Amino acid sequence: MVHGGAGALDNVKDDKIAFRYLESIRRILEHGRDVMELGGSALQAVEACASLLEDDPAFNAGCGSVLNENGKVEMDAAIMDGRDLSAGAIAAVDNIANPVQLARLVMTESEHVMLISEGAMRFADHCGMERVPEDYFYTADRVEQLRKARLKHKVMLDHDDTEEDSEDQKYGTIGAIARDPKGNLAAATSTGGIVNKRMGRVGDSPIVGAGVYADNETCAVSATGFGEDFMRTVISKTISDFMLMKDLDAKQATAAGIEYLVRKVKGRGGVIVIDRDGKCSSGFTTKKMIHGWIEKGGETTCRF
Numbered sequence: 487m488v489h490g491g492a493g494a495l496d497n498v499k500d501d502k503i504a505f506r507y508l509e510s511i512r513r514i515l516e517h518g519r520d521v522m523e524l525g526g527s528a529l530q531a532v533e534a535c536a537s538l539l540e541d542d543p544a545f546n547a548g549c550g551s552v553l554n555e556n557g558k559v560e561m562d563a564a565i566m567d568g569r570d571l572s573a574g575a576i577a578a579v580d581n582i583a584n585p586v587q588l589a590r591l592v593m594t595e596s597e598h599v600m601l602i603s604e605g606a607m608r609f610a611d612h613c614g615m616e617r618v619p620e621d622y623f624y625t626a627d628r629v630e631q632l633r634k635a636r637l638k639h640k641v642m643l644d645h646d647d648t649e650e651d652s653e654d655q656k657y658g659t660i661g662a663i664a665r666d667p668k669g670n671l672a673a674a675t676s677t678g679g680i681v682n683k684r685m686g687r688v689g690d691s692p693i694v695g696a697g698v699y700a701d702n703e704t705c706a707v708s709a710t711g712f713g714e715d716f717m718r719t720v721i722s723k724t725i726s727d728f729m730l731m732k733d734l735d736a737k738q739a740t741a742a743g744i745e746y747l748v749r750k751v752k753g754r755g756g757v758i759v760i761d762r763d764g765k766c767s768s769g770f771t772t773k774k775m776i777h778g779w780i781e782k783g784g785e786t787t788c789r790f
């Protein structure tokens with residue numbers, strides 16, 4: 487399963503834009519299935535899918551990352567292996583084309599789970615990862631989006647109805663989760679964060695248990711939406727715990743997780759979930775969430 491963000495997504499009323507998103511999701515899902523059909527693991531499949539999503543400027547990750555309050559890109563990403571709960575994460579990095587691949591290197595080539603900012607960049611250099619120039623990230627759309635967000639921020643300060651303003655935003659993070667034929671689960675999430683965020687702000691995406699989680703005993707989860715809501719509810723681990731402790735399947739645990747998210751913090755966003763039996767599920771509280779799934783020998787399904 488993959489997702490490409492949650493939010494109002496009002497622009498997808500335009501058929502051309504909707505088609506563009508769905509085609510990208512379909513192509514990437516098929517690639518993920520190919521990886522596993524050729525013997526690749528769930529971990530390799532999620533890394534491959536997340537990398538392709540990062541390479542597509544339509545999504546808020548990698549080259550399409552949104553800009554922070556200073557007009558700069560600061561990306562977060564994580565990857566987790568359900569076989570042994572090993573995980574790697576990076577936060578507040580720039581000049582890296584595929585942050586998910588750096589997260590994977592943190593997992594496999596360091597003794598740590600998370601590296602941030604300058605330290606993460608030094609580690610990238612140490613691993614021989616190429617740095618890409620700043621203009622790799624700046625699209626006209628992102629600059630315009632930041633201009634609007636800055637204006638709205640001004641309005642929002644004087645405005646009571648913050649709900650309406652925030653729903654207007656598209657939280658376009660990407661995520662990929664998979665179960666391979668051996669029953670191994672894996673998850674990856676990658677993002678540019680939220681438009682006009684404060685410099686140094688880290689969201690849920692690189693936080694194990696919040697924006698990403700995988701455990702062969704329960705499920706794989708990737709979240710997208712207002713990161714602070716997911717960090718406060720540790721939503722991905724909460725969904726996993728519902729499975730472990732209440733013996734729920736993907737659909738039931740997703741519904742229980744979304745109910746918890748809404749009841750506790752009025753959370754805005756959504757999740758994709760695959761359980762240990764390979765059942766797929768999704769849930770979201772925003773108007774839409776771009777997502778899709780593919781099964782061995784089955785058709786691709788893509789939805790908003």
Ligand code: ASP
Pocket residue numbers: 491492546656657658659660677678679680688689690691697709710711712713714
């Ligand atoms: N969850 C991400 C964050 O808060 C944003 C998103 O999902 O688009 O950084």
